[in-house]
Amino acid sequence: xxxxxxxxxxxxxxxxxxxxxxxxxxxxxxxxxxxxxxxxxxxxxxxxxxxxxxxxxxxxxxxxxx
Numbered sequence: 001x002x003x004x005x006x007x008x009x010x011x012x013x014x015x016x017x018x019x020x021x022x023x024x025x026x027x028x029x030x031x032x033x034x035x036x037x038x039x040x041x042x043x044x045x046x047x048x049x050x051x052x053x054x055x056x057x058x059x060x061x062x063x064x065x066x
Contacts, residue, residue, distance in 0.1 A: 002057075
């Protein structure tokens with residue numbers, strides 16, 4: 001199992017969507033549209049399944065600017 005990920009269009013950081021799924025199941029899902037809150041830029045991002053991927057291990061969170 002992994003977590004469905006998207007990329008923040010404003011910062012380029014990878015964001016976990018909170019959707020847990022394996023790669024095979026995700027690849028076989030119909031096209032869908034979703035919204036995910038981005039903790040990096042503090043806004044909601046709307047995305048299509050074609051723009052997402054399954055990550056088996058989560059990336060390190062980005063460092064916050066002081």
